Amino acid sequence: MFGKLLKYDCRSMLKQFGFIWPAALALALINRFTLGGLDGSSAVGETAAGIAMLVYVAILMAMFVIAVIFVIQRFYKGLLGDEGYLMHTLPVKPWQLVASKLLTAVLATMASVLVAVGSIFLIAPMGWSDLMNLFSFLGRLFTHWNIQATHAAVGTVEVILLMMASFAVGYLELYLAMALGHLFSKHRAAMSFVAFIGVQVAIRILGNIVLQPVDSLLGSLVEGLHGPSGFHATVWIAIAGEAVVSAIYFAGTEYILRRRLNLE
Amino acid sequence: MNDLLVTCTALTKRYGRKTALAGVNLELGRGRIVGLLGPNGSGKTTLIKILCGLLQPSEGAVLVDGAPVGPYTKSIISYLPDRMYFADWMKATDLFDLFADFYSDFDRTRAMSMCASLGVTPSDRLKSMSKGTKEKVQLVLVMARKAQLYLLDEPIAGVDPAARDFILGTILTNYNESGTVLLSTHLISDIEKVLDEAVFLKDGAVTLHDTVDAIREREGKSVDALFREIFRAHDFEGGAF
Amino acid sequence: MEWRFTEDRPIWQQLTEQLTVRILKGVYPSGSRLPTVRELAAQAGVNPNTMQRALVQLEADGLAVGSRTAGRTVTEDEAVIQAARRERARDAVALCLQILEELGYTKSDALAFVKEELRDE
Structure with missing residues (x-):
């Protein structure tokens, strides 16, 4: 059932x-070609480059605004609004509804980040050989710092996981605020904001x-570790911290949807 | 299988200081069409929403097929809400896919043939459909399931007499024979002859629950006439009567 | 032939009466198969359980034979159909007499009047 929920959330x-x-x-690709106009050889080229860049930046900004709206709307309208009539009468458990929304939200954000990063690579006039050079440069850098490639790869995955965890915490905080706002019989949107x-x-x-005492305890623990293992430990402690907060938010949201739902 | 399909015990629902349901006790068997009758504001929608899990009772208990409201009861309940609940960008066929995915009792073939007889083109986007057509799609979704309990909230309110007859015909010819239909309305004369039982709801309490024939035999008048007598003091909405 | 219902009596009784009239009129000829409960209920726009009860009564009256699963047929026993016809006719005459008596006719006056009316036709 969870997979089916996820399928429909991913479709939306x-x-x-x-x-x-x-x-x-597409805009990034256009910029790749118009960017050459900035060399000042022609006024037309310069204007075109300026406009293309402006549109590109505007689209990137719009993309992240859409992402935030998506996260809020899919939860608020999808579970606490009219669409909730459908979602809450499906034979699924409330935690599955929340988890599906959350996973989709994090996926959408990560995909947007990927698009943003990818678009920068598209703009920069780089070929495959340039890309290879970049990687070999990074490789030499790590060797210079005495970091093994496996550590670097694992570290990258860890940082991505941390990113996802922090997005999840942020979104769950929004979910909990909306769920708390739902407990009131009037002015639910405003109360959601107050709850936030x-x-x-x-x-x-x-x-x-x-957290302060725990933090300093862990801090002193991490300080004893140097190099890659210290980095891994720090990231995992951070992920664990986000996970604990996430779990609290998730439990609160799930409880309200399970025991206090009142769609009027 | 439980003998009783629905059991409500001392069911109470308050919104702030307002009491919508005041200790409802109700038992419904299987294989019947039951009218939930009462004027606007008598608690019909509240009761139906509690049965399908959209509202939580303040006090009291509900059992559907012997189980408290949850994924199991939702899998055997087919609910027609009093509003439109789906995203506009979908097509009717997208909704059929969704229902087929989540409800094992959804019959896609039947849904398509119901669309044909209702004059609905299921490949159209909902956005391009009229309000009446969207309501028909919703009715198809609900009636194409072989559910044990159909909860229909005001299915004939606000439609013209021809559409009303069509909706009642659709319900009569499509509901699962071993299932029970609970339909709420304040337009009784139109539906009286399709009902087995009538439940009168007044100010959040059940004041009468009997078979339509027993009521007619005992009172010597129609359920509609009795309803008007009991609720005379109430201010009915619109010119429906 | 339309299905009509009055407010004052149970619907199943009215259904039995109207089914009987349909058999007497030959809408459902003797020995023919009756439509299923569901079909009849949909035609009349009534609850299938109510129609079922009406058909059970029709069986008790001897006008329909068979079972719900195998399908019901109209009886081929002409005597039963004739009896039902007489029964309806008797009711009609009783009602007619009642109205005429209310209008001030005695029974013999009423009979004379009816004869006179028939001659004029």
């Missing part, structure tokens, strides 16, 4: 981003009380 994701992703990549601020404050206070 493709619907939402189906235009902006190719558009960003409330959750922020609460997590800061909690962080100060609970």
Whole structure:
């Protein structure tokens, strides 16, 4: 059932981003050719390059705005609005609904980041040989720093995981705020906003009380480690921290959807 | 299989200080068409939404086929809400795919033939459909399932008499014979002859629950006439009566 | 022939009566197969359980034979059909007499009046 939910959420994701992703990549490709006009040899070329760059930047910004709207709307309209009539009468468990929305949201964000990074490579007038040179340069750099290639590869994956975890925490915080807003019988949208601020404050206070001592303990632990293993440990501790906060947000959201849902 | 399909015990629902349901006790058997009758604001929609899990009761308990509301009960309930709930960019066939994916009792072939007899083109986008056509699509989705409990919230409100007859005909010819249909309405004269049982809901409480024939035999008048008598003090909406 | 219902009596009784009239009129000829419960219910726009009850009564009256699963047929026993016809006719005459008595006719006046009316036709 979870796979089926995911299938439908991913379809709505493709619907939402189906235009902006190719558009960003296409604009990057255009910039690759117009960028040459910036050398000042012709005013027309310069103007074209300027406009192309402006549109490209605007599209990238729009893409991330769409991503945030997507995350909020898929949850608010999809589970707490009219579409919730469908989703909550499907024979699935509430946690599956939340998890499917979350996974889709993180996937959409990561894909947007990938598109943004990819578009930069598209703009830069690089061929395959340039790309190979870049990699061999990075390789030599790591060798210089005495870092093995496996550590570098694992480290990259770890950083990506950390990124995903921090996106997840951010989105779950939004979900919890919307779910808390749903507990009120009136002004639910406004109460969601108030709840969002409330959750922020609460997590800061909690962080100060609970996490500070844990943090310094872990900090001293990590300080003892140097080089790659220290890096791995730091990243994993950070991921674990995000996971704990995520779990709290997720549990709160799931509880409200399971026991306190009131679609009126 | 449980003998009783639906059991509500002392079911109460409050919205803030307003009480929508005040201790409803209700038992429904299998294989019947039951009318949930009451004026607007009597708690019909609230009761139906609690049965399908969109609202949580303040007090009391609900059992559907012996189980509390959850994934199992949702898998045997087919619900027609009082509003449109799907994304506009989809086609009717996309919705059929979705229903076929999630409900093992959804009969795609039947859905397609119902579309044909209702004059709906299932490959059209919902966006391009009129309100009436969208309602028909929703009705097809609900009736093409071989569910144990059909919950139909005001299926004939706001449609013209021809469409009303068509909807009732669709319900009569398509519901699963061993399933129960619970349909809420305040337009009783139109549906009285399709009902087995009538449940009168007044101010959030069940005031009468009997078979239509027993009511007619005992009272010597139609359920509609009895309804008007009981609810005379109420202010009915619109010119429906 | 349309299905019509009045407000004051159970619907199944009215269904039995109207099914009987259809058999007497030959809409469902003697020995022919009756439509299924579901078909009849859809035609009349009534609940299948109500139609089922009406058909059970029709069986009790001897007008329909067979079972729900195998399908019902109209009886081939002419005596039963004739009896049902007489029964309906008796009801009609009783109603007619009742109305005429309300209008002030005695029974013999009423009979004379009916004869007179028939002669004029």
